[in-house]
Amino acid sequence: MFFISIFLQLSLSAALASWSVSYKPRSICVFERSSVDFTCSFDYPSFQTLKTTKWFKPNKHQKQDGTQQGIFVHHSEAAEIDQLYKNRTVFANQDKNCSLQLYNVSKSDIGKYFFRLETNYYRGKYTGPGGIYLNVAVLPFRVTVTTQKVYGHIHEGDSVTLRCSTENCTPEQGPFAWFKNHLLLPQATENELQISSVSHNDFGNYSCGLKNSSMTSADELLLDVRYSPKNVEITILTSGKIEQGNSLTLICKSNANPAVTNYTWFKIRDGNISSIGFDCEFSIKAASQKDDGQYFCTAKNDMGSQNSTIIALKVEVPDRHFLLTATALLFFVIVVLLVLFGLNIRRKQITPKKQPTEQTPAVTVTEEIYENLRKSPESEESHTNLIYADLNLPSLTSDSLFYRSHSNSQEDDAVVYSLLSNKE
Incomplete structure (x- = not known):
């Protein structure tokens, strides 16, 4: 009887040990609208027949x-599948393989899933314990920051962790991509970005997403690292050369977070340092030699302060001899131009205006009149009666004169003789 009891217990233990369901993994996180695989395997007593899965x-x-x-x-009876899951699942349908694939996952699918098998035996029913928990990551991505400090601002030197996450959960699939001020950080490929000792160079806007995917964070996170003033320098703003009489402005610039709240200007001359201003700008309206010296500024905020580098300021005095020479030369040129201008005006006033003259054609009339006088040889002392012949000359007009002067006719050049006779 004792042996029979032991045999029954061993048989019962063997029968119970043969019922099993194995899930892998026990928890899954996937993105909305993606698919998920429930990996599963099972076992049951070999002397029973599987009826329902x-x-x-x-x-x-x-x-x-x-x-x-x-x-x-x-x-296994399709009519029993809930309406929300019809045409969204694929069952492995292989011997002792109970894997299931679920498509187009949504937030309503969040929860635990169990596999159950039933055999032809009355008590041949078994549900795998524990099940698989499905969580759904709801986009977009978001960046969160954690530090060692529970409250307060992030300061230089603090340890910082940036986490790329989504609502409900964050899938472990990758690789992830991190961006700072829209520039890719090639070395960051995990869903967490750890900075062991943060510095002012880490200040900026961060976002994340999946590499080679359009899924990115909707909003950027500003990593607000607070630090004392850095890179303090002086800029000189002037309208020209630093010469005597010109104006100039010295500007103190720096990088700081929070912004600089206090500026101080110092001047070094003959080994003495003196404070000369308390603003980010120091202006000199009319520079002179008394402004020669070395200058530097100090920028300060709640995190600390820093001095700028020292600059030397030398005010140049213009060469008076050169200015006098240039002025005299200019004056001489102006005087010469005025004299020449006055002489030109006077010459125009003195010079008389020429009256227009009428041109009368020169006319030359060549007419030779010869007179033949005959005297009586017998007596020169006797009374002599002279008879004159009338000499009729053709009337001459200006037109005929002009014509005769230019004509070669012999008729115009005829000689008219008058015969004078003596009558006793």
């Missing part, structure tokens, strides 16, 4: 330990 998800008001069946995600 099913995947179910308990309702919210039911126990989540698998003791209460809720919505059927998969069922």
